[in-house]
Amino acid sequence: MGIVTADIGISLDGFAAGPNQSLEKPMGEGVDGRLHTWMFEYAEQHQAEIDAITTAGAYVMGRNMFGPVRNQWPAPDEPLGDWAGWWGDVPPYHAPVFVLTHYERDPLELTDTTFYFVTDGIHSALDQARELAGDADVSIAGGAETLNQALWAGVVDELRLHVVPLTLGAGERVFDRVPPLDLELVRERVTPEVAHLTYRVRR
Amino acid sequence: MGIVTADIGISLDGFAAGPNQSLEKPMGEGVDGRLHTWMFEYAEQHQAEIDAITTAGAYVMGRNMFGPVRNQWPAPDEPLGDWAGWWGDVPPYHAPVFVLTHYERDPLELTDTTFYFVTDGIHSALDQARELAGDADVSIAGGAETLNQALWAGVVDELRLHVVPLTLGAGERVFDRVPPLDLELVRERVTPEVAHLTYRVRR
Numbered sequence: 001m002g003i004v005t006a007d008i009g010i011s012l013d014g015f016a017a018g019p020n021q022s023l024e025k026p027m028g029e030g031v032d033g034r035l036h037t038w039m040f041e042y043a044e045q046h047q048a049e050i051d052a053i054t055t056a057g058a059y060v061m062g063r064n065m066f067g068p069v070r071n072q073w074p075a076p077d078e079p080l081g082d083w084a085g086w087w088g089d090v091p092p093y094h095a096p097v098f099v100l101t102h103y104e105r106d107p108l109e110l111t112d113t114t115f116y117f118v119t120d121g122i123h124s125a126l127d128q129a130r131e132l133a134g135d136a137d138v139s140i141a142g143g144a145e146t147l148n149q150a151l152w153a154g155v156v157d158e159l160r161l162h163v164v165p166l167t168l169g170a171g172e173r174v175f176d177r178v179p180p181l182d183l184e185l186v187r188e189r190v191t192p193e194v195a196h197l198t199y200r201v202r203r
Numbered sequence: 204m205g206i207v208t209a210d211i212g213i214s215l216d217g218f219a220a221g222p223n224q225s226l227e228k229p230m231g232e233g234v235d236g237r238l239h240t241w242m243f244e245y246a247e248q249h250q251a252e253i254d255a256i257t258t259a260g261a262y263v264m265g266r267n268m269f270g271p272v273r274n275q276w277p278a279p280d281e282p283l284g285d286w287a288g289w290w291g292d293v294p295p296y297h298a299p300v301f302v303l304t305h306y307e308r309d310p311l312e313l314t315d316t317t318f319y320f321v322t323d324g325i326h327s328a329l330d331q332a333r334e335l336a337g338d339a340d341v342s343i344a345g346g347a348e349t350l351n352q353a354l355w356a357g358v359v360d361e362l363r364l365h366v367v368p369l370t371l372g373a374g375e376r377v378f379d380r381v382p383p384l385d386l387e388l389v390r391e392r393v394t395p396e397v398a399h400l401t402y403r404v405r406r
Contacts, residue, residue, distance in 0.1 A: 184395070
């Protein structure tokens with residue numbers, strides 16, 4: 001059986017997104033693409049880290065990471081409607097994706113992936129993801145709130161932080177309200193664009 | 204003229220000390236020595252980083268980092284009294300140290316260093332430190348509140364974070380209320396005990 005991994009791009013002060021996320025600024029104010037420049041503009045230099053993300057056997061993500069609803073940023077209690085997500089017809093997730101939401105919805109089949117909508121919490125999402133992942137890893141794909149839930153629940157084996165050299169001062173904070181963790185460095189690679197720091201979460 | 208550097212040991216979630224600092228637990232609850240294990244228990248492996256700290260020509264620090272008063276953790280408005288600081292008769296600072304405080308006090312001469320007490324703010328402390336440092340660097344020695352003041356004032360040239368593989372969940376947070384910063388990686392070395400990440404602060 002694989003492990004549960006989690007990848008998240010964060011600012012040096014620990015934010016995975018800026019404040020006031022909106023359809024126009026899905027990463028929040030003051031961020032633009034800067035937390036993910038390494039992935040897109042410098043993809044070649046970071047292929048190993050990108051490959052490590054995209055080889056998971058299944059993913060779990062929060063509903064804001066799946067996408068907005070009816071061209072508006074959804075309120076937390078709004079259903080996801082028929083929106084097909086941020087990810088276009090060929091999402092970068094070439095494996096099943098389990099989306100945490102409060103609203104039931106039929107699975108959405110796209111090229112190479114299916115989005116499943118899970119209404120009964122992160123443990124259920126992980127169980128379903130593990131079943132479809134087989135021997136491969138299950139990846140917590142973000143955002144911060146979903147990762148924090150997973151850390152809080154003690155289900156993350158390997159935490160891969162991608163720390164970008166800027167601070168935001170406000171926004172969605174990784175580790176927010178998560179009890180203290182003891183970690184062990186298992187891999188690292190630091191470049192001008194991003195510090196890739198991978199930790200095993202000790203139990 | 205030297206530059207202004209700042210060294211601070213932090214948890215992966217950005218705390219330089221835990222909550223509820225006290226005389227018994229000067230680093231706050233749940234920390235013990237763990238944010239500085241690399242400096243003390245693994246000093247040999249981190250000599251280069253320790254040398255970089257100790258070669259400054261002068262230091263600026265917050266009053267809690269200087270030490271408690273009358274065997275009690277001082278309230279923010281309490282004078283420093285006659286306390287000789289945390290650092291014993293031979294402090295690790297072999298250069299003048301300027302302590303930010305609200306209370307005037309005569310300089311305290313110890314082996315190889317003098318502690319000066321500055322009541323008119325961080326800019327004044329830095330000016331005085333620069334004058335005594337000559338061509339050497341001036342180092343902001345911490346804690347988080349003093350570093351945040353310096354970052355907020357835009358006076359830090361080189362920020363040296365020493366990131367320890369644990370999270371605290373609460374305490375004194377680096378970057379708290381500091382406006383967004385744009386940084387440039389200038390040096391890095393990652394070990395199991397600590398990730399040394401040095402950034403130039405862009406203006």
